[in-house]
Amino acid sequence: MAKEDETVHYSGTEGGWGSVRGIVETGLRTRPTPGVLNTLRRQNKVKGFMCVSCAWTKPAEPLSFEFCENGAKATLWELTTRRCTPEFFADHTVSELKGWKDYDLEQQGRLTHPMRYDSVSDKYVPCAWEEAFAAIGAELKKLDPRSTVFYSSGRASLETSYLYALFARLYGHNNLPDSSNMCHETTSVALKKLIGSPVGTCVLADFDLCDAIFFFGQNTGSNSPRLLHPLQEAVKRGVKIVTFNPIKEKGLEVFKNPQSPVEMLTPKATPISTLYLQVKAGGDIAAITGLIKHVLAAEEKKWAEEKLHVLDVDFIEQHTAGFAAMKAQADATSWEEIEHESGLARADLEEAAQIYVEAPRSIAMFGMGLTQHVHGFENLAALTNLWLLKGNVGRDGAGISPVRGHSNVQGQRTVGIAEKPELVPLDKLAEQFGFAPPRDEGFNTVKACEKILSEEVKAFIGLGGNFVRAIPEREMIEEAWTRLRLTVQIATKLNRSHLINGEVAYLLPCLGRSETDKQATGSQAVTMEDSLSCIHGSLGKNKPASKDLKSEIAIVASIAKATLPPNPKVKWDEWTGDYAKVRDLIAETYPEQFHDFNARVFTPGGFYRGNSARERVWKTEGGKAHFSVPKTLRAIAFDDAPERYRLMTLRSNDQFNTTIYGYSDRLRGIEGTRDVLLMNPEDIAAAGLTKGQIVGLKSDAGDGVDRQVGGLTVTPFLLPRGCLGAYYPEMNPLIPLWYHDEESKTPAAKGVPVRIVV
Template sequence: MAEGVKGEGDVVSGGWGSLSGMAQVFARERPADALVTLQRQNKPRGYMCSSCAWGKPAHPHAFEFCENGAKATLWDLTRDRCTPEFFEAHTLAELRTWQDYDLEMVGRLTEPMRYDATLDTYVRCSWDDAFQGIAAELKAMDPDAAVFYASGKASLEASYLYALMARVYGNNHLPDSSNMCHETTSVGLKKVIGSPVGTCVLEDFAYCDAIFYFGQNPGTNSPRFLHPLQDAVKRGCKIITFNPVREAGLLHFINPQNPLQMLTRTPTELSHMYLQVRPGGDISAIMGLCKHIFARDAADRAQGGEGVLDRAFIAEHTDGLDAFRHAAEAASWDQIEDHSGLSRSDLEAAADVYCAANNVIGVYGMGLTQHVHGSQSIGMLVNLLLLRGNLGRKGAGISPVRGHSNVQGQRTVGISEKPELVPLGRLAEMFAFDPPREKGRTTIEVCEGVRDGAVRAFMSLGGNFVRAIPEREAMESAWRQLSLTVYVATKLNRSHLVHGRVSYLLPCLVRAEADIQRGVPQAVSMEDSFSHIHGSLGHAAPASPHLRSEPSIIAGIADATLPPHPKRPWLTWGADYTRVRTLIEETYPDMFRDYSARMFHKGGFYRGNPARERQWKTSSGKAEFTTPTVATALGIGRAPGRFHLITMRSNDQFNTTIYGFSDRLRGLEGSRAVLLMSPGDIDAQGLVAGETVSVVSDAGDGVAREVGGLTLTAFDLPQGCIGGYYPEMNALMPLWYHDEASKTPAAKGVPVRVRRDTATAVADLMSTSIA
C-alpha cells in the first residue's frame, strides 16, 4: 500500500484513544451528574444507554459503557442551554446558515416554543397553548394527511402511546428510523425464517466457533460488542469479515478495562480473514461460499462420507434447497469473483472455516442491507446458515446489529405502518374504536407525500428526519409547504429550522434524567438487539423545570386532539407508566407476561422468538432457501467512470449526531468534507490526493445532484468504491433508490461520478445534530 494511504488497519480500537475521546467531550460539555450516571449505565436498576441497542449483560463490567455510549450521555447532560432568549437573538433564516454541529452545541432546549412568522423565530408558549394549537390543526385536516414519525430512542411506553394515538386519530402513518436503516431486516428475515428480528441472544457469542461478519463496524457503531468478540477470539473462535472498508474495530482491539493491555498497548487481533468485498457484492461472495460447500459435500459423499450439510435439519426444517443448490452449482467462478471483488481461493478458505465450525453466527449491519437488492443479501446469508443447521440452537444463528437504542422495541409495541403486524382487533376491544386497516406510509412514502402535497402535517418524536433522508435539498424545499410540524426534541437541530406554516418545538427529558410524574418517580423500558426488555431509571436533575417526558407530551397532545372516552384516559397514562405497561401486557400477553415485575431482571427478560425455537412462521411453515435473481445487490451496476458511494459514520458520531471532527479509527482528523478513494482509482481518474473534488449523481434520471468542496483522500478501498460521510452525502441519493422489498434507502451503493472542483462548486457539508 502506498505511503500515506489511510485505512490500512494500523489504528487500534479501544485503548487510550477511546478514553481520550470521552475526556474531550467531558471537558467541553461540563455535564452535571455525569459520573453517577455513567456508573449506573447499562446496569440493573440503572440507566439504559440512549446510544446503540447492544445487549445489557446480567453480570456487567465495572464500567458497562463504551466511548460512544459515554459521549451520548455526556452530550445529553451538558450544562449548555438553548433558551427562548437565544431565539430572540436569531431568526431561523440566520440559523439555517449555521453548521448543524454548532446548532446542537447551543445546548438543551428548555421551554416549549411555537413558530412566529412575523419574527421568523420560535417564541415561548405554554404547554397547554401548544397542545391546543396542535389539536386545532390536526382536527381541521383529513386524518390521512398527518404523519407520526418516531426516532429509535423513545421508550416502549412512549412508543405504545404514540402508536395508539395515531390509530385513534385515524391512520397507520407510523414510519420510524428503522425505515431509514434496518427495515430490510424486518422484511427480509420475516420472509425466510418467519421472524422480523435476529435469532441470537447475547450468551450465544460465548459458544460460537465462527462468526461470519458482514457490513457492520463495531468500533464506531457498537463498541461494547468488541468485548464478546475479543472473548470469542481468545477461546479460538474465528471471525471472517466481509466489508469494503478495513475498519479498525474488526482488526485490532485494546480493552480499556484490561490493565495489562492498556499498559503494554498490545491489541487483540480480531479478524481471522478480512475480505474487502465490493459494495453490493455480498450476494456473489456468499454464493461463492455456498458453491464451495456444495462441492465439498459432494466430494465427501463420493468417498463414502456423510457430507458436510446437516441433512436431518434441512429435511425437517427447510424448503427450497434443490433450486438454490442448482443455482450455486451453475454460478461461474468468474462471475462470482467479478461481482464480489474477491478471489476464489479466499472464498474457498472462508468456506472451509465455515465447514469446520460446529456453531456459526452470521452478524450483519447496514452494509449488507442498504442496497436495492438488500433483501436478497439477507436471504443469501440465511441460506449459508441453513446449510449446516446454524439457526435455532445455542451458539448459532443470525444477528443483525441495530442502531438506535429502542428501534427494535418500537416495532414490537406497534410503531409500524403495516397494520397486519399489529393486533388491531385487540386494540379495538381494549380502547373502543375502529382501528384503520389501510397500510401507512414508509419513510420514503412520507417524503413522496410531502413532495406531492398529500401529507400536510408531520410530527416527529425525536430525530432529525429532514437531515437523515435522501434528496435533502428538494425535501427541505417541500417541507416548508406543510401546514403543521411538531418536533419533540432535546437539542436544536437542522430539521427544526425546516418548518411548516404552524410549528411547535417541544423540549423533553433525556432518559438519564429523573422523570417525576405527580410526585412519583417513573421508569421506562426498551428492547435490545437480542429481544430482551430492560427497565431504565433516570436520576440526573432535569435540564429545565419546564421539560416534560415523552409519554406526558404524547398524552397531552392526544387528550387535546381526540374525543374523550372512559377507556382512553390519556392524562392518567401519561402520569403513570405502570398503567401503560399493563396495557402493553394486555395487548401482547405472550411477550410481556408480568412486565413490570420482570423489567429489572438482570440481563433483562427475553420476550421470545419462535425462530429461535425452530418454529418457522413462514408461508411454507419452514425456513426458506431462496434463489437470488441478481448477482449483485446494486441497483445500478458498474460502468466506466462510475463509482459506487458508501455513506459512513465517523468515530465522533452517532447517526446524525456529530460529537466532533475526529475520525480517529480511520486516521482522519479535522474535517468531514472529505472523499475517500483508492490510490489506483485516483491515478486512473487523473486526480491527485489532496485536491478538491465534487461528486455528482450518476443515477440516470436527469436530476442534478452534487456535493462539492471535498478533499480527495487516498484510502484503502476496493476499485470502483468511494466513501463519504452520512448525512452530508445524502444529497446524492435519489429518493427512488431504495431496497425493492422494504423501501430502505440504498445508501451503501449510490451511483456517482467524481470530478475536479470548479470555482463555483460549493460544499453543503454541515455537521448534523441529534438523530
Template sequence: MADQDTVKYDGPAGGWGSLRGITRIFGKEWPTPGVLDTLAHQNKPGGFMCTSCAWTKPANHNAFEFCENGAKATLWELTTRRCTPDFFAKHTVSELRDWTDHDLEQTGRLTHPLRYDRELDTYVACSWDEAFSAIGRELKSLDPKSAVFYASGRASLETSYLYALFARLYGNNNLPDSSNMCHETTSVALKKVIGAPVGTSVYEDFSTCDAIFFFGQNTGSNSPRFLHPLQDAVKRGCRIVTFNPVRERGLEAMINPQSPTEMLTGQETQISSYYLQVKAGGDIAALMGLCKHVLAKDDEARSSGRSVLDRDFIDQHTHDFEAFEQLVRSTPWEQIEHESGLTRDALEQAGQVYVEAERVIGIYGMGLTQQVHGFDNIGMFVNLLLMKGNIGRDGTGISPVRGHSNVQGQRTVGISEKPELVPLDRLEEMFGFTAPREKGLTTVDACQGILDGTVKAFIGLGGNFVRAIPEQGAMEEAWPRMRLTVQIATKLNRSHLFNGDIAYLLPCLGRSEEDLQEAGPQIVTIEDTFSCIHGSIAKRKPASEHLKSELAIVAGIAKETLAPNPKVRWDEWTGDYSKVRDLIEATYPDQFHDFNARVFTPGGFYRGNSARERIWKTESGKAEFTLPKQLSAAGFADSAGRYRLITLRSNDQFNTTVYGYSDRLRGIEGTRSVLLMSPSEIRKAGLREGQVVGLSSDADDGRKRYVGGLTVTPFDLPNGCIAGYYPELNPLIPLSHHDQHSKTPASKAVPVQIVT
C-alpha cells in the same frame, strides 16, 4: 493491508484512544454534577439505559458498562449548555441554516416549548397549553390520512405504545420510524424467510460459537461494547471472518480499556482471522461463493460417507433447497469473482472456516440492508446458515446489530406502517374504536407525500428526519409547504429549521433525567438487539423546569386532538407508566407477561423468538431458501466515470449527531468534507491528493444532485468504490434508490460521478 500512502489508523480500537475521546467530550460539555454516577450505573440492572446503540446489557456486567460513544451520548445529554428563548431572539432560523450539525447541537439543551413565528423568522417561547391546543386544533381540521407520525429509535416502549395508539385512534397507520432508514430490510426479509422479523441469536450464544461471519457492520464505532464478547470469543478459539469494503479497526484489533494489563502493555487482540474487502453491492456474490465452496466440500465428504451439510435439518425444516442448490452449482466462479471483487481463493479460504465450524453466528449491519437488493443479501446470508443448521441451536443464529437504543422495541409495541404486524383486533377490544386497516406510509412514502403535497402534517418524536433522509435538497424546499410540523427534541438540529405554516419545537426530558410524575419517579423500558427488555430509571436533575417527558407530550397532544373516550385515559397513563406497561402486557401477553414484575431482570427478560425454537411462521411452514435473480445488490450497472458511493459514520458521531471532527479509527482529523478513494483510483481519475472536487448523482432519473467542497483523500477501498460521510452526502441519494422490498434507502452503493 492498506497502501502506505493512504490515511489510516494503526492503533487498535478501544485502548487509550477511546479514553481520550471520552475525556475530550467531557471537557467540551462540562456536564452537570452527577454525570459520573450516571455513567457508573449506565447499562446495569436498576440503572440508566444508554440512549446510544441497542447492544445488550449483560447480567454479568463489567465495572464500567459503557463504551466511548455511549459515554459521549450521556455527556452530550447532560451538558451544562442551554438553548433558551434568548438564543432565538438573537438568531433567525434562516441564519441558523448556515450552521453545521455540530454547532447547532452545541447550543445545548432546549429549555422551553417554542412556536415558530414566520413573520420574525424565529422561535418564540409559548406555554404547553398553547402548543397542545394549537396542534390538536390543526390535526382535527385535517384528513387523518394526511398526517405522519414519525419516531426516532430513542423513545421508550411506554411512549412508543401510546404514540402508536394515538395515531390509530386518530385514524391512520402512518407510523414510519428510523428502522425504515436502516433495518427495515431486516424486518421484511427475516419475516419472509424464517418467520420472525428480528435476529435469532442471544448474548450467550457468543460464548459457545465456533465462528462468526460479519457482513457490513462497523462494530468499533457503532456498537463498541460488542468488542468485549468478540475478544473473549477469539481468545477461546472462535474464528471471525469479516466482509466489508472498508477496513474497520474494531474488527481488526482491539485493546480492552477495562484490562489494566492490556492498557499498560499495549497487548492487542487480533479480531478477524480473514478480512475480505468486498466491493460495495457485492455481498450476494460473495455469499454465493461461500455456498459454492460448502457444496463442493459436501461432495467430497459424501464420497467417503460423511456430510458437511445438515441434511436432516434441511429435510425437516427448510423449503426449496433443491432449487437453491441448482442455482449455486450453475453460477460460474468468474461471475462471482467479478461481482464480489474477491478472488475465488479468498472466498474458498473463508468458506473453509464455515465448513469446519460446528456452530456459526451470522452478523450484519446496514452494509447489507441499505442496498437496492438488500432483501437478497439477507436471504443469501440465511441460505448459508441454513445449509448447516445454524439457526435454532445454541451458539448459532442470524444476528442483525441494531443501531438506536430502542428502534427494535418500537416496532415490537406497535410503531409500524404495516397493519398486519399489529394486533388491531385486540386494540379495538381494549379501547373501543375501529382501527384503520389501510397500510400506512414508510419513510420513503412520507417523503414522496411531502414532495407532492398529499402530506399536510408531520409529528416528529425525536430524531433529525430532514437531515437523515435522501433527496435532502428537494425535501428542504418542500417542507415549508406543509400546514403543521411538530418536533419533539432535546437539542436543536437542522430539521427544526424547516417549518410548516404552524410549527412547534417541544423540549423533552432526556432518558438520563429524573421523570417525576404523579405516582413518583418513573421507570421506562427499552428492547435491545437480542429481544431482551430492560428497565431504565434516571436520577439527574432535568435541564429545565419547563421540560416534559416524551410520554407526557404525546399524551398532551392526543388529549387535545381526540374525542373523549372512557377507555382511553391519558392523564392516568401519564401519572403512572406502570399502567402503560399493563396495557402492553394485555396487548402482547405471550411476550410481556408479568411485565412490571420483570422490568429490572438482570440481563433483561427475553421476549422470545419463534425461529430460535425452530417454529417457522412462513408461508410454507419451513425456513425458506431464496433464489436471488442477480449477483449484485447495487441495483445499477457499472459504466465509465460512475462510482459506487458508500456513506459512512465517523468515530465521533452517532446517527446525525456529530460530537466532533475526529474520526480517529480511520485517521481523519479536523474535517468531514472528504472524498475517500484508493490511490490507484485517484491516479486513474487524473486527480491528486488534496484536490477539492464535487460529486454529482449518476442515477438514471436525470435529476441533478450535487455536493461540493470535498477533499480527495487516499483511503483503502476496493476499485470502483468511493466513500464519504453521512448525512452530508445524503443529497446525492435519490428517493427512488431503495431496497425493492422494504424501501430502505440504498445508501451503501449510490451511483455518482466526480466533478472537477
C-alpha cells in the same frame, strides 16, 4: 490494492487510550453536569440508566464500566450544562441558523422551553405548554388524519412508543414511519419472509458457545463498541471471526480493552478477525454465493470419501423448503462471475468458507452494508441460504444477528410502531379501547416523503430524530416541507430538522432518559428492547436540564387529549401519572411476550421476549424456513461504466447517526473535517486527481435530476477499486428518493451511482 502507507489510516487499535481520550475530549466540549460520573457508573446496569446510543444488549453480570466510547459520548451529550434558551432564539433568525453546521446547532445545548415559530420575525418565540397543545390539537382536528405523519426515532421508550402508536390509530391512520425504515427495514422484511421472525435469532449466551462468527457490512468499532468485549472473549477461546466489508474497520481488526490494566499499560491487544475480506460495495451476494459453492463442494467430497455430511441434511429435510433450486443456482454460477462481482479471489472465499465448514456452530452478524442496497433483500436471502445449509438457525451457539443502531428501534416495532396493519394486533386494540382501528396500510419513510412532495401530507409530528437531515432527496424535501400546514418536533437539542418548518410549527423540549421523570405517582422507569430481543428497565436520576421540560409520554398524551374526543377506556392522565399502567396495557395487548411485565422490568440481563425462529417454529408461508434463489449477483442496480463509482455513505467515530459529537474520525485517521472523499490511490491516479484536491460528486442515477455535493477533499484510502466513501448525512442529497431496496424501501445508501466533478 494499494498499500496502507499510501493512504490515510489509523495505526492504533480500537479501544485503549484512544477511546479514553475521545471520551475526555467530548466531555471538555460538552461540559457535563456533576452527576455524569454517577450516571456512567450506573449505565447499562440493573436499575440503572440504559444507554441512548446503540441497541447492543446489556449483560446480567456487567463489567465495572458497562459503557463504550460511543455510549459515554451520548451520555455526555445529554448531560451537558449548555442550554439553548429563549434568549438564544431571540438573538438568531431561523434563516441564519440554517447556515450553521449540524455540530454547532447541537452544541448550543439542551432545549429548555416550548417554542413556537413566528413567521413574521422568522424566529422561534416562547409559548406556554397549554398554548402549544391546544394549537396543535386544533390543527390536527381540521385535517384528514390520513394526511398526517407521526414519525419516531429509535430512542423513545416502549411505553412512549405504545401510546404514540395508539394515538395515531385512535386519530385515524397508520402513518407511523420510524428510523428503522432508513436502516434495518430490509432485515424486518427479509427475515420475516424467510424464517418467520423479523428480528435476529441470537441471545448473548450464544456468543459463549459459537465456534465462528461472520461479519457482513458492519462497523463494530464506531457503531457498537461494547460488542467488542464478547468478541474479544470469543477470540481468546479460539473462535474464528471472518469479516466481509469494503472498508478495513479498526474495531474488527484489533481491540485493546480499556478495562484491562495489562492491555492499557502494555503493547498487548487482541486481533479480532482471522480473515478480513474487502468485498466490493454491492458484491456480497456474489461473495456469499462463493461460500455456498464451496460448502456444497465440501459436502460432496465428505460424503464421497467418508460417507459423512457437512450439511445438516436432517434439518434441511425437516425444516426447510427450496434447497434444490438454491443448489442448482449456486452450482450454475461460475467462479469467474463470483470473482468479478465480489472483487474477491476464489482462494480467499474458499478459505472463508472452509472456516464455516469446520465450525460446528456459527453466528452471522450484519449491518447496513447489507440492508441499504437496491437488492438488500437478496443480500439477506443469500446469507440465510448459507446459514440454513448447516442448520445454524434455531440452536444454541448459532444464529443470525443483525446489529441494530438506535437503542430502542427494535422495541418500537414490537409495541406497534408500524405502517403495516398486519404487524399489529388491531382486533385486540379495538377490544381494549373501544374503537375501530384503521386497516389501510400507512406511510413508511419513503412513502411519507413522496406524499410530502405531492402535498398530500399536511402535518408532521416528529418524536425525536432529525428526519429532514436523515432522508434522501434532501433539497427537494426541504423545499416541499415549508408547504406543510403543521410541523411539531419533540426533542432534547436543536437540530437541522427544527429549522425547516411548516406554516404552524412547534418545538417541544423533552426530558432525556438519564433525567428524573417525576409524575403523579413518583419517579418513573421506562423500558426498551435491545437487538437480542431482551427488555430492560431504565431509571433516570439526574436533575432535569430545565424545570419546564416534560416527558415524552406527557407530551404525547397531552397532544392526544387536545386532539381526540373523550373515550372512557382511554385514560391519558392516569397513564401519564403512572407508567406501570402503560406496561399493563402492553402486557394485555401482547400477553405472550410481555406477561408479568412490571414484575420483570429490572430482570438482570433483561427478560427475553422470545423468538419463534429460535424455537424452529417457522411462521412463514408453508411453515418452513425458505431457501431462495437470488435474482442477481450484485446488490446495486446499475452497471459499471467508465468514471462511474459506487459511493458508500459512512459514519465517523465521532458521531451517532445524524448527531455529530466532533470532527475526529480517529479510527480512520481523519481529523478536523468531514468534507472528505475517500478513494483508492489507484483510482485517484487513473482519474487524474491528486491527494488534497477539492472536488464534488454528482449523482449518476440517470433520471435527469441534478444532484451534487461539493467541497470534498480527495483522500487516499484502502478501498476496493471503483468504490468511494464519504460521510452521512452530508451525502444524502446524492441519493434519489426512488433509489431504495425493492422489497423494504430502505434507502440504498451503500451503493449510490456517482461521478466526480472537478
